[in-house]
Amino acid sequence: MKDVHQIVRGQKFQDRCFAVVGFLCTLVGLIVLSILIIDLVRDGWSRLDYQFLTSFPSRRAGNAGILVAWLGSIMVAIVTAFTAVPLGIAAAIYLEEYARKNLLTSLVEINITNLAGVPSIIYGLMSLGLFVYILGLGRNVFVGGLTLGFLILPIIIVATREAIRSVPNGIREAAYALGATKWQVIWHHILPCSVNGIATGTIIALSRALGESAPLIVVGALVFNTVLPPSPIQNEFPYVNAKWANSEFSVLPIQVFNWVSRPQEAFHRNAAAASIVLIFITLTLNGLAMFIRYRFRKRVQW
Amino acid sequence: MSVDLNQLRVKISEHRAKKRGRNFSAASEQVIELGLLGAALSSIAITLGIVFILCWESIGFFKEVSVVEFFTDTQWTPLFAPPHYGILPLLTGTLMTTFVALCVALPIGTITAIYLSEFASSWVREIVKPLLELLSAVPTVVYGYFALYLVAPLLQKLIPDLPASCMLTAGVVMGIMIIPYVSSLSEDAMRAVPMLLREGAYALGANRIRTALTVVFPAAISGIGAAYILGLSRAIGETMIVAIAGGMQPKLSVNPADPAMTVTAYIVQVSQGDLPHGSIGYKTIFAAGLTLFVMTLFFNVIGHYLKKRYREAY
Secondary structure, three states, X not given: OOOHHHHHHHHHHHHHHHHHHHHHHHHHHHHHHHHHHHHHHHXXXXXXXXXXXXXXXXXXXXOOOOHHHHHHHHHHHHHHHHHHHHHHHHHHHHHHHHXXXXXXXXXXXXXXXXXXXXXXXXXXXXXXHHHHHHOOOOOOHHHHHHHHHHHHHHHHHHHHHHHHHOOOHHXXXXXXXXXXXXXXXXXXXXXXXXXXXXHHHHHHHHHHHHHOOHHHHHHOOOOOOOOOOOOOEOOOOOOEOOHHHHOOOOOHHHHHHHHHOOOOHHHHHHHHHHHHHHHHHHHHHHHHHHHHHHHHHHHOOO | OXXXXXXXXXXXXXXXXXXHHHHHHHHHHHHHHHHHHHHHHHHHHHHHHHHHHHHHHHHHHHHHOOHHHHHHOOOEOOOOXXXXXXXXXXXXXXXXXXXXXXHHHHHHHHHHHHHHHHHOOXXXXXXXXXXXXXXXXXXXXXXXXXXXXXXXXXXXHHOOOOOOOOHHHHHHHHHHHHHHHHHHHHHXXXXXXXXXXXXXXXXXXXXXXXXXXHHHHHHOHHHHHHHHHHHHHHHHHOOHHHHHHOXXXXXXOOOOOOOEOOHHHHHHHHHHOOOOOOOHHHHHHHHHHHHHHHHHHHHHHHHHHHHHHHHHOO
């Protein structure tokens, strides 16, 4: 008969073996992420200077820069935020606070789940067919931003719904008991209570939009653009304008794609440098979201 | 007495004014509700827009190309003479890169999930999980760069005469990208398995790994399945990695060492050029897009039902 201690030791050994394997597997992703960042920095760091950030694209790699690209990214992100965030939060409020359990509601819910799984490039095709050709809006910042807005709408809805759901019912009941109307309860209590969760989801969604290039390529963002959009600030009343929304554009990921696919080595270094900027933006936004989530979890105790 | 009556009148009119105010607020409450309903319905409008545009342009395509040719022809050369409109090379390209990606992501993602859910201490989990999510936050075009200029040369050292861009390179990098999709949802599913089941297994003398593999994993299988399908559908729809590192050659091949073109990469290739609106070349991207949409929809629906099942289980 086998010694019991021996069996137990064997079993514990198995456990320890798997713990090591599991830990290594967990590290694979993190190691790859670090290698990716190190590789980018090694290839592109020397290109990353003031001149690179403030120059137009050029046929000569040494003179080329990402001015148009990052301006385009910011403009598109503004349009995306202004369409997707209000729409997404409103839809989430409806689904959590108003919607009755009926066919329409479940249809909307299933639909949102499905939209979240639709490949991004399909949104580009939709915009190309609908906005560019049927409605004739042109291939401009507005259409690009709207496309990405639709793309991130499900992410914002899901995140907002989760945030609203985590507000305890006691808050609602207390407000109703003091005679507040439904909208007053939502506006004064539920939204302020869930603002952290909503912010986290919104930031993550926007970082996704900033890194997205496929749908914008389909819509027809220009890769070689040497014209700046018109300034949003003007001298006459009302001092700001939205003409920039009607201009042609390029964004950072598309600029990277363009440089990656060129044969010359020098352009690859440009691509690496632009990737550093891009990855810095998205990782910073994700870090910010994590920070908000962490603080929120620590401070609020219902 | 008369004074009191006057006071009463004032009070009544005050009350009416208040009531009018409340009526107004009731009306605005309804306006708000309608507005919010409109926002919720906008998601349906987007879906309808997608389906309408894809079908509309595809109908135009299938008027000129028969469905039979579309699904049986083994060549995809819509922009050359003589044009061939067989989607099969694009489909094999998509499925093979997805297969390679899953070969990377499923084992690593599953083991990571088991480790994080059953073995890791809570602080390791708290740190590692958000860091892993960063993998899916990296823009895919950056992964493309990474695949073409770092992973491809490495793979070429391992496997001699591998072309610089091929399905293997693109698939491996895509697999790394979807690890967090697989691991995160699988881990949630395993953690949702009640502690009682684990305690039962421990009481019978099973060690941790045995409990994880024979009790927790089977109990969480529908959630894990949903995670796998989410990863699968991400890989099918992924565009930039395969466009940069996949080779861009529509060849009917199931050898991962061959360059190929996926459905998404084809759409990108055509969009970079300047195809006139209404031409057959323009319509091909919508037919390709419709195929892609139907494929992902199919997997999403399966994933949705698996997820629902795991939610109902306990």
